[in-house]
Amino acid sequence: MSLPRKLMIDGEQTVATTRTHVKVLFLPFLILLVVCVAAGFLVAQIGDKSDNVVGWVIIAIAAVLILWGSFLPFLTWYLWTYTLTNKRIVEQKGILTRTGRVIPLSRVNDVAFEKNLNDRILGCGTLIIHDASEQAGLELKDIPKIEAFHRTVTNLVFEKHDTTKNDESV
Numbered sequence: 249m250s251l252p253r254k255l256m257i258d259g260e261q262t263v264a265t266t267r268t269h270v271k272v273l274f275l276p277f278l279i280l281l282v283v284c285v286a287a288g289f290l291v292a293q294i295g296d297k298s299d300n301v302v303g304w305v306i307i308a309i310a311a312v313l314i315l316w317g318s319f320l321p322f323l324t325w326y327l328w329t330y331t332l333t334n335k336r337i338v339e340q341k342g343i344l345t346r347t348g349r350v351i352p353l354s355r356v357n358d359v360a361f362e363k364n365l366n367d368r369i370l371g372c373g374t375l376i377i378h379d380a381s382e383q384a385g386l387e388l389k390d391i392p393k394i395e396a397f398h399r400t401v402t403n404l405v406f407e408k409h410d411t412t413k414n415d416e417s418v
Contacts (some may be wrong), residue, residue, distance in 0.1 A: 263333055270388040276318040283317065346357045351386055
């Protein structure tokens with residue numbers, strides 16, 4: 249899911265779009281697996297021993313647990329995107345209410361990344377972008393292939409600052 253064309257400014261092109269690493273879906277997947285196995289086991293054990301109401305109650309409870317424990321985290325993961333263009337960085341998130349944060353590359357002062365041991369094993373990390381505003385830096389958590397994304401952002405920031413300096417000197 250890339251940045252919609254209607255949100256782009258003149259001359260802007262998408263360089264990269266990413267979302268958090270798939271590792272954030274491990275727990276929701278585990279919840280899905282456990283709830284399905286437990287519900288299937290309970291419904292099979294009840295079988296013909298009682299009326300069907302108990303079986304439907306178990307299925308309804310399992311459906312609610314799957315919705316809250318697996319489907320909503322997946323939807324949140326799917327709809328939370330980071331888009332890097334040749335002019336800015338855009339973070340978009342939210343299911344019903346979409347929110348976002350935009351940082352123009354010309355205002356970026358510092359680009360850093362952090363990787364703990366788990367991130368190093370999985371090849372992801374947190375990108376920290378500080379700009380020339382009073383707000384705290386933007387933390388892009390669990391970005392896959394963090395080194396490549398960091399390099400791309402840094403190169404675009406250097407290019408943007410070089411063209412800004414060239415424009416000011418004219």
